Amino acid sequence: MSVLQLSGFGVDIGEQRLVSDVSLEIGEGEIVALAGASGSGKSLTAITPFGLSAGNGTGSARLGGEELVHLPEAEMAKLRAQKIGFVFQQPLTALTPHRSVRQHLQEAAMQAGGGAPTTRTMLAMLDAVGLADPQAKLAQYPHRLSGGERQRVLIACAIAHGPKLLVADEPTSALDASLRRDMMGLLTGLCRKQNMAMLLVSHDLASVERDADRLLLLKNGEVVEQGSAAQISQKPKSGYGKALMAATPRLTEEMLTLPDTGETLLEVRGLSVRFKKPGWRAGYLDAVKDASLTLAKGETLAIVGGSGSGKSTLGRAIAGLGPVNAGEITWQGDLLPPRKKRTAQHRRLIQPVFQDPVASLNPRWRVADSIAEPAEQILGTRPPEARIAELLAEVDLPAEFAERRAAQLSGGQAQRVAIARALSANPEMLLIDAAPSALDPLVADGVSRLFRKIQQERGLSMVFITHDLALARRCAHRIAVMDAGEIVEMATREELFSTPKTEATKKLIRASS
Amino acid sequence: MGQLILRRLMTAIPTLLAIIILSFILMRIAPGGPFDGERPLAPETRAALETAYGLDKSLPEQVVQYIGNILTGDFGPSLVYRDFTVTELVAQSLPISLLLGGLALILASILGISAGLFAALRAGKWQDEVLMLCATLLTALPTFVTGPLLALIFGLWFGWLPVSGQGDGVSWLILPVIALSLPVAGAVAKLARAGLAGQLGQDHIRAARARGIAPLTILRRHALRPALVPVASYLGPAAAGLLTGAVVIETVFGLPGLGRYFVQGALNRDYPLVLAVVTLYASLIILFNLAADLIYGWLDPRMREG
Numbered sequence: 051m052s053v054l055q056l057s058g059f060g061v062d063i064g065e066q067r068l069v070s071d072v073s074l075e076i077g078e079g080e081i082v083a084l085a086g087a088s089g090s091g092k093s094l095t096a097i098t099p100f101g102l103s104a105g106n107g108t109g110s111a112r113l114g115g116e117e118l119v120h121l122p123e124a125e126m127a128k129l130r131a132q133k134i135g136f137v138f139q140q141p142l143t144a145l146t147p148h149r150s151v152r153q154h155l156q157e158a159a160m161q162a163g164g165g166a167p168t169t170r171t172m173l174a175m176l177d178a179v180g181l182a183d184p185q186a187k188l189a190q191y192p193h194r195l196s197g198g199e200r201q202r203v204l205i206a207c208a209i210a211h212g213p214k215l216l217v218a219d220e221p222t223s224a225l226d227a228s229l230r231r232d233m234m235g236l237l238t239g240l241c242r243k244q245n246m247a248m249l250l251v252s253h254d255l256a257s258v259e260r261d262a263d264r265l266l267l268l269k270n271g272e273v274v275e276q277g278s279a280a281q282i283s284q285k286p287k288s289g290y291g292k293a294l295m296a297a298t299p300r301l302t303e304e305m306l307t308l309p310d311t312g313e314t315l316l317e318v319r320g321l322s323v324r325f326k327k328p329g330w331r332a333g334y335l336d337a338v339k340d341a342s343l344t345l346a347k348g349e350t351l352a353i354v355g356g357s358g359s360g361k362s363t364l365g366r367a368i369a370g371l372g373p374v375n376a377g378e379i380t381w382q383g384d385l386l387p388p389r390k391k392r393t394a395q396h397r398r399l400i401q402p403v404f405q406d407p408v409a410s411l412n413p414r415w416r417v418a419d420s421i422a423e424p425a426e427q428i429l430g431t432r433p434p435e436a437r438i439a440e441l442l443a444e445v446d447l448p449a450e451f452a453e454r455r456a457a458q459l460s461g462g463q464a465q466r467v468a469i470a471r472a473l474s475a476n477p478e479m480l481l482i483d484a485a486p487s488a489l490d491p492l493v494a495d496g497v498s499r500l501f502r503k504i505q506q507e508r509g510l511s512m513v514f515i516t517h518d519l520a521l522a523r524r525c526a527h528r529i530a531v532m533d534a535g536e537i538v539e540m541a542t543r544e545e546l547f548s549t550p551k552t553e554a555t556k557k558l559i560r561a562s563s
Numbered sequence: 564m565g566q567l568i569l570r571r572l573m574t575a576i577p578t579l580l581a582i583i584i585l586s587f588i589l590m591r592i593a594p595g596g597p598f599d600g601e602r603p604l605a606p607e608t609r610a611a612l613e614t615a616y617g618l619d620k621s622l623p624e625q626v627v628q629y630i631g632n633i634l635t636g637d638f639g640p641s642l643v644y645r646d647f648t649v650t651e652l653v654a655q656s657l658p659i660s661l662l663l664g665g666l667a668l669i670l671a672s673i674l675g676i677s678a679g680l681f682a683a684l685r686a687g688k689w690q691d692e693v694l695m696l697c698a699t700l701l702t703a704l705p706t707f708v709t710g711p712l713l714a715l716i717f718g719l720w721f722g723w724l725p726v727s728g729q730g731d732g733v734s735w736l737i738l739p740v741i742a743l744s745l746p747v748a749g750a751v752a753k754l755a756r757a758g759l760a761g762q763l764g765q766d767h768i769r770a771a772r773a774r775g776i777a778p779l780t781i782l783r784r785h786a787l788r789p790a791l792v793p794v795a796s797y798l799g800p801a802a803a804g805l806l807t808g809a810v811v812i813e814t815v816f817g818l819p820g821l822g823r824y825f826v827q828g829a830l831n832r833d834y835p836l837v838l839a840v841v842t843l844y845a846s847l848i849i850l851f852n853l854a855a856d857l858i859y860g861w862l863d864p865r866m867r868e869g
Contacts, residue, residue: 102773131775138773143766146785148863157784161774191864204770 052077053215053247054099058109059119061091061098061271068105069095069271074264076215076247081238083250083262083279087294088461088490091271093219096251100134100217101126114214131161135208135246137237139220141201145192151176151203152188158207167210179206180236197357198229202236209240216241216248223253226357227517228561230254234261253491255298256520259283267291297495299520301563305543308527309506312347315478316368316400316511321377323363337363339535341377345479348505350512352526353537354519354558360535362405362483365515369400369481394428401477405484407464411456417442417467418452424475433474441470444507445500462493469500477510484516498525519562523547531555567860568853575849580630582845583838587626590834597642597832616642633842639835643828649839652824657843659729660820663812664805666736667743668798674744675751676794682752683759683790684782695756701749710742710815727817739816743809747801751794758790788862795862799855803847807840 052075061069069091076082084092097103099111099118111118113133118126130136138144145154155175159167167175169188176184179202192200201221208216218237222230238261241248252258258265258279265279267290275288286292323338338360345351353361366372368379370389379386386396401424404410411420418438425433433441439449445466456464472480482501502525504510516522522529523543530540533554539546550556596618598609613619617628632639638649675698682694701709717738718726725735762768763786771781810822821840828836860867 100773102769127772127775127777129775130773134773136770136773138766138770140766144770146767146771146789147865148788149785157771157776158774161776193865207774 053080053114054249055112056095056099056110057112059095059099059111060108061094061103061105062108063105067108067271069098069268071109072266072268072273074266074276076249078214078247079242079245080264081241081248081250081262082264082266083252083258084266084268085252085255085258085294086268087492088253089270090268092251092253092268094271095268096217096219096249097136100130100136102130102136132163132211133214135211135213135216137201137205137208137216137218137221140224141197141204142224144204145200147192149191150188151190151192151195154192154203154207155188155210158210160211162211164211175206175210176203178240179203180232181206197225198233201225201229201233205233205237205240209244209246212244213246216246218248219251220253221250222257227519228356228558230257231561237261255283255294255491256300267294294491297491299518299524301520301523301547301559303520303524305523308350308502308525309348309509311349311527312509314344314346315382316343316345317380317383318343318368319378319380321364321367321379322375323360323367323373324375325373336535338367341532341537343530343537343540345511345513347478347511348509349528350501350505350514350526352514352516352522352529353532354516354522354529355532355554356517356558359532361515361517361532364532364537365402365481365483365513368513369402370397371402394430398428398475398477400479400481401472401475402481403465403468403472403483407468408456408459408461410468411459411464411471413456415455416452417454417456417459420456420467421452421471421474424471428475438474441474444473444504445470460493462490462496465493465497466500469497469504473504473508479511479513480504482512482514484514484518484521494521501525519558531558567856571849571853571856575846578849579842579845583630583633583842584626586838586841587629587834588622590832590837591622593832595832597834599832616640629838638839638842641828641833641836643831643833643836649835652836653821653839653843656819656821656824659818660809660813660822661806663736663739663743663818663820664802664807664809666740667747667809668802668805670740671744671747671751672794672798675748676755676791678748679752679755679757679794680759680782680787680790682756683763686756686760686763691756694752698749698752698756701745702753703749704746706742706746706809706811707815709745710739710812713738713742714815729818735816739812739818742815743805743812747805750797750801754793754797755790758793759786762786762790792859792862792866795855795858799851800848803844803851807844807847 054076057073059072060067072095074082084095086092094103094105098105098107101121101123107119109119113129116129121129152172155172156166159171172188173184176187181187181199181202187195187199195203216237221237222233225233234257237248240246250262262279264277265282266276267274267282267288269290275282275286275291282291283295286295319342321338321341322336324334324336327333327335341364343351353364355361363372367374370386370392372389374388381399386392418435421438421441422432425431435452438452442449442451447463447466447470451463451467459467498521501512505512514522514526526543528540528542529546530537531552531554532538538552539550539555546555547559550559598604598612617625620628629639641647641649641652644652678694678698682691685691714726717724724738726738729735768781768785771785807821809820810826813820813822824836825840828840
């Protein structure tokens with residue numbers, strides 16, 4: 051019997067139809083995934099039937115036979131409390147900061163009208179979602195838990211009242227790559243075991259194949275392809291499906307040849323960074339321990355690792371943006387001084403592209419000013435408009451973009467502007483900190499193609515910081531794996547994947563395949 | 564938490580000391596002195612007075628002596644109201660200021676927080692706009708306008724309430740308390756509205772809605788405490804100001820509170836009186852900021868750390 055049935059379902063916001071004609075059916079213990087690029091309407095389709103978006107549902111959405119479209123909010127709230135569980139994208143902010151894990155679980159267990167759960171029951175709930183040391187966690191406030199732990203607590207809350215349907219809106223996209231596999235395994239396992247139906251929204255096509263029974267691909271609010279998840283993932287029929295699949299890096303894909311590399315430019319020896327922990331006498335945190343690496347002309351070195359592994363701190367230290375406590379960095383044999391003593395000439399060599407492209411652009415500045423700034427500061431003269439148009443063309447943006455401001459750019463466009471800005475001072479090397487919550491697969495693929503093109507044309511060296519091993523495999527000559535502040539393994543991509551030596555590397559490979 | 568309190572009290576001592584020394588010196592640098600009346604005193608009289616009050620010693624000597632006296636609880640004699648010690652003057656006037664300020668603080672919090680929360684729930688609707696317009700007006704209107712205006716309307720035209728001095732019962736308190744609380748209430752309303760409106764868009768509120776929790780329960784359980792953080796940070800220092808005397812309101816309504824003594828003391832160069840009030844004010848500021856920090860910790864546990 052079907053738990054959720056959408057037929058001819060659409061979503062309107064105001065006069066605008068954002069999603070139209072979606073039909074799907076989910077039975078007990080079944081998992082159906084909605085996938086597509088951002089703006090495709092996949093999240094709207096998943097949460098609008100239950101009254102949680104700004105949009106209005108049209109057509110028909112039935113939950114166990116009850117029609118949801120046009121149901122008043124009070125009744126909808128009752129239905130949500132009794133029959134549905136939700137897991138959202140942002141585990142970091144979806145728990146109320148001043149309420150303990152115990153209070154969250156109590157509220158969730160009682161939402162369908164049941165009595166207060168005993169401590170023993172709550173411990174069992176936390177145990178079922180694989181949270182370590184549940185006894186201590188019960189009394190904690192959310193900010194004391196890591197992202198993965200919070201997502202486990204949220205999942206425990208979502209299923210505490212024994213829902214018939216679980217709606218998971220990109221439940222892993224804000225998590226570390228190494229956690230994603232575990233978390234999806236947990237969710238799918240729970241569904242199968244408790245006979246829950248799950249509606250899963252995902253942009254991670256590489257994983258949907260394994261997690262879902264059926265898959266719907268959405269584009270601009272319309273279903274372009276639907277069917278068995280395995281079939282679509284391996285042999286998509288629609289052009290859009292093919293493009294999405296090609297844009298998603300996988301460990302199983304063929305390695306493309308990368309441009310040749312030249313002489314060694316950058317050499318890092320025994321670099322360490324430590325931070326003082328907050329509070330009195332709290333001691334130090336060794337963020338980077340004794341890291342050594344080299345980078346050749348035209349080479350891309352990927353630094354991969356989980357969150358908190360120190361990869362961004364190492365990158366910042368190399369670029370002269372963060373502190374260095376020990377070790378030395380040389381460029382073609384010449385010592386690069388600590389960050390405050392670096393001259394304009396030193397700073398020209400290495401230009402950064404930051405994690406969050408929108409936040410790294412000054413919202414009050416025109417794109418032209420943002421792009422001109424490094425050249426102005428480092429080369430001493432403001433580049434002429436023609437030069438800015440050239441840089442924009444190099445990142446495949448039209449010259450009109452020079453007049454725009456950051457708020458008028460999409461995520462992908464902002465990323466391109468940030469790249470143009472990094473190029474404006476004619477650097478020898480780019481330090482690229484890839485966003486942890488990946489951009490849309492199509493956009494992300496466009497940006498990584500752009501990096502490859504720039505590298506080929508300019509012969510640039512790149513340090514590419516990412517947690518996505520499959521992406522590193524696609525674009526980097528060599529890969530350094532970081533774990534707890536140390537570079538535990540560094541090898542060519544061929545070597546790393548054929549003979550991984552350390553447990554950390556093996557774990558990352560398992561999590562990505 | 565105990566550690567936090569202890570640490571803050573430890574840093575309070577040097578802070579207070581610095582404030583006392585600085586105000587002591589500033590007072591002395593200011594031209595004029597306590598014995599410059601309309602009628603010049605005979606040089607011998609003045610010299611005798613200065614010797615009596617220890618004003619003929621060097622400035623560092625005076626500072627050290629003064630601080631020594633404070634430690635024993637002696638804030639010295641008033642140089643202008645010569646029959647009273649400073650302690651007596653403060654003991655007389657502080658209760659009035661505390662009563663006035665305390666009531667105004669409570670009234671401002673109740674009015675401001677409820678108006679702000681209501682406006683946030685009606686965000687963008689007419690109730691929100693009207694309330695916020697009122698709040699802006701109240702914040703902008705100085706008490707020397709609202710005070711006399713209230714006295715004029717309710718005291719003189721309608722004759723409902725006394726306009727000056729302390730009468731019997733509590734009716735004399737009503738107008739000054741209202742006048743004193745209005746600007747604070749306006750500011751609190753704006754902060755509470757912004758705080759709650761900011762909270763309502765957060766992910767954890769959506770997560771609570773997804774659990775089907777009733778809207779009022781969501782407000783009370785999930786949104787209220789974090790929404791009040793900005794209110795708490797404003798009310799800490801505001802409370803210290805209200806409690807130590809509102810000069811304008813005390814003058815308008817003819818109440819012998821601390822504020823008036825402070826201003827008169829400063830004009831008369833009544834050094835011990837001014838210093839005593841400054842010390843009191845500074846201690847209260849330190850205390851209320853500590854209280855605000857403790858309240859933050861309760862409102863949002865993330866703030867309990869570092």
